[in-house]
Amino acid sequence: MYIGSRHNAADHLITAIRHGFAYAVVDCPLIIADGLKGNDYQEVSIDGGHFKSVRIARGITDADAMVVLTHVKGHALAGFGGAIKNLAMGCAPPVGKRDQHQGMQAEVNESLCEGCGYCETQCPFSAIHVEDKAVIDRSICYGCSACLQVCPRHAIYFNWERDVPRFLERMAEYSLGAVQGFKRKILYISFLTDITPDCDCVTWSDSPIVPDIGFLASADPVAIDTAALDIINQERGLTGSSLQCHHEPGEDKFTGVWGYVDGSYILEYAEKIGLGTRSYTLVEI
Ligand code: SF4
Ligand code: SF4
Structure with missing residues (x-):
């Protein structure tokens, strides 16, 4: 699905090690969940508006439990990338990623x-x-x-009005497929640090749009993404970043970068299909 250093499992492993995710550092084996060439996956049934089944990497469907580590940042198509997007794209093999982009x-x-x-x-x-x-x-x-x-x-x-809501809905449905079978054995941890305007998949890194905040933990992907957006939006935007407007606390930071995408729509749709709830209580530690 991607050019660069993420063509297959070997490329992914080398990329991960170069970024510090080596066995000696993280003290656990590194497994690329969709196999050597990205074609090891399982069809998972869901009752979505776009999909009746989604394709999830077999290393995910075979797992007993999951910890979803997410770097929250902006994204050119989705507005922002949080836990829901991480589940959707991160647990899908290349054909599943294409399913989500299909039609754009x-x-x-x-x-x-x-x-x-x-x-x-x-x-x-x-x-x-x-x-x-x-x-x-x-x-x-x-x-x-x-x-x-x-x-x-x-x-x-892109035709933003037509394509983006459909893309967000497809991602939410893939997330729903990714969590099937885990019941409540999933922990989400989201890092609100180095909140860049672009996704980590791009080949550059831009200045953060707000100061570092910390991290969130939750058992609910919709709640943790809702909280992440709310907290980020309460920050004062950093000048000198690619934030074009919405610098004041309370203003939507990611539409201040990607004005044509309201990424928060994915939260509404994810709640509607039963992935989680937008209600949350923040407990500071
Ligand atoms: S959006 Fe289409 S044309 Fe553009 S890089 Fe992706 S596949 Fe190629
Ligand atoms: S200006 Fe943009 S669209 Fe045209 S060739 Fe260059 S990169 Fe492609």
């Missing part, structure tokens, strides 16, 4: 495109061809947004 299609604003070709080098599906201008083959575009994130001219866009 990147488009090129030709009046802005200057034909630099950078997007073509970043597309994991070779869906872009550039001569004078970028042209996207819609039959093989999976809407991963890699091109959108690298275009220096902001010439690539």
Whole structure:
């Protein structure tokens, strides 16, 4: 699904070790849950509006319990990435990630495109061809947004009103599939530190948009994401970051970066399908 160093289990392992997640550091084995080439998964039945079954990595479905460690940060398509998104994408094999992106299609604003070709080098599906201008083959575009994130001219866009709610709903349904079978044997820990505007999957790291806050723990993925958003929004936004507006405490920080995405919609939909509740009580320790 991704270009760079996450093609297969060996690449993932090397990437993890380079980032400090080695056996000697974490004192536990590192297992890539969807197998050597990402095709070891199980169909899990759910009763969703988009899916009646989702594809979950077998290392997840075979596990007895799960601890979901999440770095909360912004995301170009989802608005923000929290525990729900981590479950959805992190527990899905490549075909499951594509299921979630399915239907999203990147488009090129030709009046802005200057034909630099950078997007073509970043597309994991070779869906872009550039001569004078970028042209996207819609039959093989999976809407991963890699091109959108690298275009220096902001010439690539999505149909946000149509595509984003559908993408968020699909992610929530995949999360529901990922937690099936665990009953309550899941702990969520979310880190509210280095809250960058972009997802960790991009090849750069930008300045945080708010100061470091700490971490949250919960047994409910919807509650912990709701609390994370509320707490982040109470912060004063950092100047000099890519936060364009909404610097005041109480204002929505992630729409201050990604103005076209209301990522909080995933909380509403996740609650509706029974993934968890938006109600929470904050206990400070
Ligand atoms: S990166 Fe942007 S400007 Fe460059 S070719 Fe692609 S769409 Fe055009
Ligand atoms: S969104 Fe862009 S980078 Fe991703 S598959 Fe489509 S054309 Fe390629």
